[in-house]
Amino acid sequence: MSIRSLSQTALVLMVAALTTTAHADTADRRIALSNNYAGNSWRQVMLESWQKTTSKAVEDGLIAGADAYTTAENQATEQAAQIQNLILQGYDAIVIDAASPTALNGAVRQACDAGIVVVSFDGVVSEPCAYRISMDFPASGVEEMDYIAQRFPDGANVLEVRGLAGVSVDELIHQGIEAGADKHPQLKVVGSVHGNWSQTAAQKAVAGVLPSLPRIDAVVTQGDDGFGVAQAFENSGRPLPIIVMGNREAELSWWKKQHQANGYETFSISSSPSISSLAFWVAQQILDGHEFPKDLRSPPTRVTQDTLDDALDGLAPGSILTEPYTVDDALSLKAATSSQSAE
Amino acid sequence: MNRLMQATLNRQAWAARPWIWSYVAAVLVLIATWSFTGGAGAGELLSGALSFSAFFAVAGLGQMLVITTGPGNIDLSIPANIALSGALAMKVMNQQDSLIGLGVLAVVGCGLSIGLFNYVLIRLLRIPPIIATLSSSFLVLSVAIVYGRSVRIQPPEGVYQFATGKVLGVPWVALLVMLLALMMAILLKRTRLGWGALAIGQNPRAAALAGIPVERIRCCVYMVSGLMASLCGLLLAGFSGGASLSMGEEYLLASIAVVVIGGTSVGGGCSNVPGVWGASIFLYLLVSMLNTFGLGAGVRMILTGCIIIAVITAVSGSAVSQAKAR
Known part of the structure; x- marks a missing residue:
């Protein structure tokens, strides 16, 4: 000082x-x-x-x-x-x-x-x-990987869902994810697709690449894609990975529903x-x-398991925190x- | 001599079916993916391809009919239509199975009205279709934004089950779209509307002189396209657990791409129903293959462009030899 x-x-x-x-x-x-x-x-x-x-x-x-x-x-x-x-x-x-x-x-x-x-x-x-x-943005990418590393101290297969190719924000968050992978060598990014910050596009991209991938333990996203990723996994019949969310109401509601059903926990971050x-x-x-x-x-605005209910309180369907x-x-x-x- | 004839016949058989190329391309891409993964997840990939391509195919069938009616006819309002119809369906159904029928009716009405509105712009205001449908798409999207601001309402259980369900590994949606494709084929081959659309596409003046109600048919064609897009919106919203504003975005180019790759003539007058489906499957598998290879976004886009050009060249090459064979 x-x-x-x-x-x-x-x-x-x-x-x-x-x-x-x-x-x-x-x-x-x-x-x-x-x-x-x-x-x-x-x-x-x-x-x-x-x-x-x-x-x-x-x-x-x-x-x-x-x-x-x-x-x-x-x-x-x-x-x-x-x-x-x-x-x-x-x-x-x-x-x-x-x-x-x-x-x-x-x-x-x-x-x-x-x-x-x-x-x-x-x-x-x-x-x-x-x-x-x-x-x-890079720091938010690192934070996502930090959370996953804390959930999987013994290592995990990670799928990265990126945004719109060619847009600087996508590149910045991606840099953060890469930095996070270097920081936590036990996390292995086994696949990367572009979800274009759209639930439907993310669902499609993930469903297309899943058949070729090994077991996925966690998914890092960029926002407005986590719910689509969850849909892709549910439809494929694979076990649900930890999907880092992006503060959308659909994502948080899905998370809450999963938590009530089977104790599912994750983390959410977005601007x-x-x-x-x-x-x-x-x-x-x-x-x-x-x-x-x-x-x-x-x-950034973050949501953890402890703040999930507060975040959802009064959040209109289709909206974002x-x-x-x-x-x-x-x-x-x-x-x-x-x-x-x-x- | 005999062999030569056989070869010529084969050539003609290929030339008469330009849609074959989209299937050939799809199979090649599938083999390439499987050889990369060692066959892992083969069934999963194929089943995914059938579901996702179904959405492209529905929107593509409508676009195909419009393009069939000749140069200049195109429907650019499909993405906005998908966004609005999806939102409308989810709101009307309000997560209740008992309201599904009403929701479907609303969607059908919405699609037909958008088609009619497009036609009115084109006909009464004499705006070229490309501008008319583009501007109507802005209006429709604005309505979708205002109306569906909070649109991620979950679909009713019945719709969700239908949109994501499978029978013997084949998605219900794929079966439905097969049925729609069949109806479209019958419409084109067996009805006055279909014949009229083809005739207008070949030569609008000759068609008018032959007594074909050109304007009435064009109106119907745009309405069918609107209807197809709105059905696509409904299915897509059911499949992905709710509607979103950006849901239709990729359909602007995709709906045109599947028509062209599928062997329909951009100049009109010649349409190709099986090709739309083949091209939809091909496009989905192509993206999946490039994602599976783990290539960077830039390389992926370059390859996508090159492969699409190659397929279109094959398609139009066979169309040319077909024309020569005549």
């Missing part, structure tokens, strides 16, 4: 104390959300969370407007054009869930040059002038879709004159990351 980080902590505390009075400065500012895709449950909850948080903020007079725009075709070119439109429309900040980490950089640069604050989250952009908020509200608060705070580091880490973020979370996020970088 250096003097620098001490003073930073003090600064953060001061800022936190001041925020309630500093809000009004952004009352006439407008923030836009540029989103590339809406066709799965995570994105739906993400958009809902944005809507909920921002409409409250508009009502409270913290901000003049916060409109969400989603592109129809999930194409980087389309989203780049959309961002250019948002620049012309005179938004003060643009929050982006990006189709590509690099392909939007030109448009993002234009926005920065026009004095617009750009905050990317989930699907982040690599353009240095933008802020990035994302979960530590919270309400990260969109976190991105909103960060953008609002930057407009308000606060300084943030460019790279911010949002905490999410944590509401407030402006204070955005500030504590800042504190956590800056003290990390100071160490």
